[in-house]
Amino acid sequence: MKAGSIKSPYTLVLASNSPRRKEFLNSLGWAYTLRIAEVDESYPEGLKAGAITDYIAVKKASPLRDGLKKNEILLTADTLVWSSDHVLGKPMNTDHARDMLLQMSGQWHEVITSVALTTQDQQTVFHQSTQVKFAELSSSEIDAYVSSGQALDKAGAYGIQDWIGLIGIEQINGSYSNVVGLPTSLLYQTMKSLGYIA
Numbered sequence: 001m002k003a004g005s006i007k008s009p010y011t012l013v014l015a016s017n018s019p020r021r022k023e024f025l026n027s028l029g030w031a032y033t034l035r036i037a038e039v040d041e042s043y044p045e046g047l048k049a050g051a052i053t054d055y056i057a058v059k060k061a062s063p064l065r066d067g068l069k070k071n072e073i074l075l076t077a078d079t080l081v082w083s084s085d086h087v088l089g090k091p092m093n094t095d096h097a098r099d100m101l102l103q104m105s106g107q108w109h110e111v112i113t114s115v116a117l118t119t120q121d122q123q124t125v126f127h128q129s130t131q132v133k134f135a136e137l138s139s140s141e142i143d144a145y146v147s148s149g150q151a152l153d154k155a156g157a158y159g160i161q162d163w164i165g166l167i168g169i170e171q172i173n174g175s176y177s178n179v180v181g182l183p184t185s186l187l188y189q190t191m192k193s194l195g196y197i198a
């Protein structure tokens with residue numbers, strides 16, 4: 001295998017508008033096509049942590065599954081932040097984002113990303129969890145980040161690769177790429193074990 005590229009007899013179909021996921025696949029040298037469907041990301045009450053992201057990753061695949069060709073693999077994913085035994089998804093507004101960051105300031109939280117790999121014949125779902133600790137964040141630091149607008153499109157109201165992550169993430173246990181939104185090593189190893197990579 002040539003370094004910097006991934007060969008597969010299958011065509012990878014990415015069902016995500018996330019620029020971070022696109023960037024990871026590009027960095028892996030993984031050719032893909034985009035196919036997006038709007039999906040209601042609600043989930044049943046009682047689900048927790050990875051069960052939530054597993055459910056939503058599968059749900060995102062549902063409207064696209066019937067249109068898959070024989071040689072296509074659909075990749076859908078969902079990321080959430082799990083803090084104090086409840087979910088922190090994408091903030092509804094700037095006040096909500098500020099509240100999330102205040103809650104996580106000085107604390108550990110968990111970032112979970114689930115991936116569903118779907119073909120005409122089968123579906124494989126897996127997730128990875130990473131423990132992340134924020135340093136104590138000042139109100140001015142939180143306000144500066146929230147006012148940038150970067151917090152509003154991310155689970156937990158932050159991106160580890162953003163300014164707030166660079167100044168505030170004190171410790172991480174687990175996969176960095178998982179926190180960004182795609183557990184690249186686990187994805188690669190799973191695709192390999194399923195025979196999707198040549």
